[in-house]
Amino acid sequence: MKLLLAIDGSRASLDAVQWVVALVQAGLKANVVLANVQEPASLYEMVVAHDPEVIDKASTDAARHILQPAQALLDAAGVSYSTTVAHGEPSHTLADILEDEGCEMVVLGRGEDALGSVAAELLALSSVPVLVVAPAVEGEGPSGQNATCSPTET
Template sequence: MKILLPVDGSELSLEAVRFVLRMAQDGLQINVVLANVQEPANLYEVLVAHDPELINRVSAQAGLHALTAAKELLDAAKISYEREVAKGDPAHTIVDIAERFECELIVMGARGASALRSAMLGSVSNEVLHASGVPVIIVKPPEEVLAE
């Protein structure tokens, strides 16, 4: 089964990675696409940087950095993966990545580093759930995280 794992580097997004690892330990044959979506530069960033290529490089580096902890978990479990760093609206870009890589399932955290944005504009995971053509598993944070 080909699974898309969108992560933003937060501990909560890593819960989705751990969930997929448990699925593999239980015997599910998986192929993973590890993805990070960077939001487009805002007007201030464009005005300050003056160089669109610089913004693209910084965005790509930030995306690769956000994948680091998830890559370490997958490497330790000897799970092979493809990776993708994209730029755009997070929910729709996640759905596009799933379609492009022909993923059969999306597994993602309930909320991540952009919790404030999600609270104000609607949950990315909720948008993916409604827009995706494949099943979506939303992994909630552990109880101890909810209690904090």
């Protein structure tokens, strides 16, 4: 199964990585696409930098840095993965990556609010199931986490 794992640098996204690792250790045969989407530069950033290439490089470097902890967790568990760095509005860009990569499920962490705007919009855009992993409870591992899996209409 090919999984799209959205990583935004939050603790919640690393909880999602740990959940995927637990699924693989339980026997799921999975290839993972780690994805980080950088939002477009603000007007301030464009005015200050003056050079779109500088902004693009800084954004790509930030994304690669954000992906490192997730890569380390997957490497330690021996889970096969590739990485994708993209620029744009997160939910629509993740939906594009999902389609381009041929992923069969999306896995992402749930933030502090009830569902999160990216997760909610991705649920509406996705043609495959979206697994939203609840934050880990202190002292519990991924197997003790709650998750919401919603097959979407096709």
